[in-house]
Amino acid sequence: MDDWYETEIRVRYSETDQMGIAHNANYFIWFEIGRGELCRAKGFSYKEMEDEENALMVVAESYCRYKSPAYYEDVLTVRTQVGEIRSRSLRFIYEVYRASDETLLAEGETLHLVTDRDKKVRKLPEIYRNRLVESPEQAFPADHAPS
Numbered sequence: 001m002d003d004w005y006e007t008e009i010r011v012r013y014s015e016t017d018q019m020g021i022a023h024n025a026n027y028f029i030w031f032e033i034g035r036g037e038l039c040r041a042k043g044f045s046y047k048e049m050e051d052e053e054n055a056l057m058v059v060a061e062s063y064c065r066y067k068s069p070a071y072y073e074d075v076l077t078v079r080t081q082v083g084e085i086r087s088r089s090l091r092f093i094y095e096v097y098r099a100s101d102e103t104l105l106a107e108g109e110t111l112h113l114v115t116d117r118d119k120k121v122r123k124l125p126e127i128y129r130n131r132l133v134e135s136p137e138q139a140f141p142a143d144h145a146p147s
Helices: 026-041 046-053 126-133
Strands: 005-010 056-066 075-085 089-098 103-115
Touching: 005 026, 026 046, 026 056, 026 075, 026 089, 026 103, 046 056, 046 126, 075 126
Parallel strands: none
Antiparallel strands: 005 075, 056 103, 075 089, 089 103
């Protein structure tokens, strides 16, 4: 499961401080964007999984190591991959790069427990497990992924 999915974002003014540096909390938002886009590229959305299978991916752990700052108007590449899938949990791995000079800005992970709407831990439905581990050539291209 070493296939990276890349999402491009631009640092918005509201995400920065007076020096134009992106606030550290934004990286977790950018991780979520990358995770959502990876799922769409694999042929499903969070909403579909929640509505059709009563399966929610709850963040149980999050980690970010900051390497270099991002600035207002920087175009960033958020690289996301599935690090581990267990019967009731998933781990995603992230890297955030500045596109202009390919500087690694941050790296991180999130661990998710699969629950139902009543917050009871449950198994990840097989259909989503299969989609997450399928080879990239079988996934939807980013501009054709379901919304």
